Amino acid sequence: MPRVLLAEDDEAIASPLARALTREGYEVTVAATGPQARDKAIGGDFSLLILDLGLPEMDGLDVCREVRAARPGISVLMLTARTDEVDFVVGLDAGADDYVGKPFRLAELMARTRALMRRHQPAGNALDVSGIKIDTRARRVTVDGEDVALANKEFELLRFLMERAGELLSREEILAEVWGDSDLRGSKTLDMHISWLRRKIGDEVAGNRARRIVTVRGVGFRFDPE
Incomplete structure (x- = not known):
């Protein structure tokens, strides 16, 4: 079962999103702070990190940079309430593969998740x-x-x-x-x-x-x- 790390401190977003990902067939682990997200992503066997930029204790951009340096194979999908194009560019430069702005449509987020997960399918699929x-x-x-x-x-x-x-x-x-x-x-x-x-x-x-x-x-x- 593909494993997803969901780094989101807002319970109102994290719980329904975790349930939706589970229904899609993913094994989901939730992290509520920046350091938790960093440590779990680096130490765990996750295919995808869904990363909120506004995490407490450690900025999501810093989490992304450290995770990308230690685990170059993991895909990173950023969630952000920041709407400035410069913020999106900075996020991509930090190592994110894609981003979704808040508030997001669940169908769109699931589609982007599936697209990133396809990178981990076996060759010759x-x-x-x-x-x-x-x-x-x-x-x-x-x-x-x-x-x-x-x-x-x-x-x-x-x-x-x-x-x-x-x-x-x-x-x-x-x-x-x-x-x-x-x-x-x-x-x-x-x-x-x-x-x-x-x-x-x-x-x-x-x-x-x-x-x-x-x-x-x-x-x-x-x-x-x-």
Whole structure:
């Protein structure tokens, strides 16, 4: 089970976020101070550190610098209420891989967490569902044995749907994961990409099998395994 260290001193944020991460399948440890976060991150086998910049006793930026120096392989996702672009740049310079501003949407934070966690998946990771195969490292897609060329967002959309095959995914979840912006939910961006993707994988061919990508009206989409 992938391990996440959540460094957040606000219980109103830490508890629900820890529960959400646990539901996603992560083993979660919570640290409430800067020194605790630093020591646990350096001494533990964590894949991801979710780090609030405003920790007591030790600034999150200092925690990040020390953790990055001692554990270069750990991914760091910063949480910050600071909205100045300079603060974001300083955070990235300190070694963070990504950041999310407070208040944040849970779907967006989960999407960024999954993206960082994919770095820790074993080499040669592949997906094979309903006659579609994805080689995630080569970014190669085959449908019933035939190569299919997908644009970047089409590839990321298909990968996300296949990774969560059988699950109903809301439009907000998909937009946050693939585009990094759930605010696009009122646009036609997702619908257009679903249409293009269906055409390329053969879901719109007359007389073809039942659609792999199913629309659940008013909610989102589901990739149906055979």
